[in-house]
Amino acid sequence: MLKLLNAEQTKLADQYTIENEPIPSLELMERASYTFVKTFSERFLDKKKTITIFCGKRNNGGDGLAIARLLHQDRYEFVDVVIVDFSDKSTPEFDANLIALQQTDVSIFYLKNPEELEGKQTDVIIDAIFGIGLSRELDQSYQQLIEKLNLLSGKKISVDIPSGMPSEGRLYGNVIFKADWVITFQRPKLNFLLPLSAPYIKEWKVVNIGLNEHFIENTASPYYWIWKKDISDHIKVRKSFDHKGTYGHNLIIAGDIDTMGAALLTAESSMKSGSGLTTACIPQSGITALNARLPEVMYLSRENLDNTDLDKYSSICIGPGLGKTEEAKAIIIHLISTYKKPIVFDADALNILAEDENLLSQIPLHSILTPHIKEFDRLFGEHHNCWDRIETAFRQAQKLQSYIVLKNRYTMIFTPTGLCYFNSSGSPAMAIGGMGDVLTGMISSFIAQDYPIENAIIIAVFLHGYIGEQLGQKMYVVPPTKLIKQIPYVIKDLKS
Ligand SMILES: NC(=O)C1=CN([C@@H]2O[C@H](COP(=O)(O)OP(=O)(O)OC[C@H]3O[C@@H](n4cnc5c(N)ncnc54)[C@H](OP(=O)(O)O)[C@@H]3O)[C@@H](O)[C@H]2O)[C@@H](O)CC1
Ligand SMILES: [K+]
CATH class of the missing domain: 3.40.1190.20 (Ribokinase)
Incomplete structure (x- = not known):
């Protein structure tokens, strides 16, 4: 039986792994992103498809930047990044991954306004705008962006969780990224297991990013996963x-x-x-x-x-x-x-x-x-x-x-x-x-x-x-x- 965690407990598991493995936070992000890319590349074999990664400025966005760099390294030829620049705040892991990405020739576009997305076309959309840190309803500009993304025709893949969906608990609203596939870290998120996620997730897959299992199994959660x-x-x-x-x-x-x-x-x-x-x-x-x-x-x-x-x-x-x-x-x-x-x-x-x-x-x-x-x-x-x-x-x-x-x-x-x-x-x-x-x-x-x-x-x-x-x-x-x-x-x- 596997323990299932809420967002707060997942963050504690991240933190425990960082302190006790020990592994720097940035490297844990690298490991998560590498695992994402490995899983992604098993399904998306054609390296000539255009891939656009939408990145928020926190750690889910940090994953997105690392994923862009790793896909590029893996010879995906047409990778570009859109940084969703609606807020000034960013995390140190995001900043470090931005510097690393700037050393490559992946193009980076700063989106200040959802209107600037007009006319965008791409074969694959990777959503790394918000992860499990989402804590309130999306404000207007994020909502407009996600509504526009949902109308695009490419294959849609979310990093960890569709942006706008909380890991557990009621949805804040109905504007949520509609993912064809979610590659999620370590455990399925509780909301994936409930019918409320049906309009937003077609399929999900859990990948192991090496969080400390001993810590997870000792976490006081009432939720278990039968396998x-x-x-x-x-x-x-x-x-x-x-x-x-x-x-x-x-x-x-x-x-x-x-x-x-x-x-x-x-x-x-x-x-x-x-x-x-x-x-x-x-x-x-x-x-x-x-x-x-x-x-x-x-x-x-x-x-x-x-x-x-x-x-x-x-x-x-x-x-x-x-x-x-x-x-x-x-x-x-x-x-x-x-x-x-x-x-x-x-x-x-x-x-x-x-x-x-x-x-x-x-x-x-x-x-x-x-x-x-x-x-x-x-x-x-x-x-x-x-x-x-x-x-x-x-x-x-x-x-x-x-x-x-x-x-x-x-x-x-x-x-x-x-x-x-x-x-x-x-x-x-x-x-x-x-x-x-x-x-x-x-x-x-x-x-x-x-x-x-x-x-x-x-x-x-x-x-x-x-x-x-x-x-x-x-x-x-x-x-x-x-x-x-x-x-x-x-x-x-x-x-x-
Ligand atoms: N080393 C690690 O930790 C690893 C992390 N990993 C990755 O990190 C992801 C979690 O990252 P995260 O905690 O930085 O949160 P994320 O979801 O990117 O952003 C949320 C932040 O945005 C804000 N905010 C919240 N709601 C909002 C709203 N409605 N509208 C606007 N802003 C809003 C709020 O900040 P506030 O504005 O309150 O300061 C909140 O903190 C996780 O899913 C996984 O992908 C993996 O790489 C494994 C290693
Ligand atoms: K996401």
């Missing part, structure tokens, strides 16, 4: 003499007459994720479909649920396709009053909880709520931006002593102890009905297999996104049934 290695480390090896009882019994309470598919998806994904036994508690009308499609899955009738000893199930999930009927609500009330282990609540179960605050407050300790954004707002009230929603999620996960899995491109997992894990895997090809049902089946399956709850959620969320991402490279859209088929293969693959 592949975390998962392979956590997946259990199946041992000789293990039997179906070793891997738990998962009960799926899902489906209604016309939404049986959701129940089948959840049950199949539970079974394929490895729970020893899976039972589907579905309406009687679904038995034929269940038997025909999933012979491995057992059936429990809705009528018999009340008389069943729920403690024999090592995990229970409820919600996909359940419907918002009185019967469904009665089942939830019964579960909450009799089953004391964590329950995974999804879809209609969340909508039922959203309408009864009292019921919501009684869910078993360490339960899991898996809302998408709309379901989240139904549960906890309307939110108008991602950061307000994040604040609520932290608060509610602690108040309910439960996990909140807020599903999105980078799904967030909020824990009862006040942490937030961002999932790195996923693909827009996964935006299709039924995907959430698969995730619910996976989470509860790993819980049934006796993984610690937090690990079960992290593994399920990552794997779900990872398989979707792999299939998404070959498929325009990933049908949930295709994803489910891959689960056992990919788990095996990750472990070996």
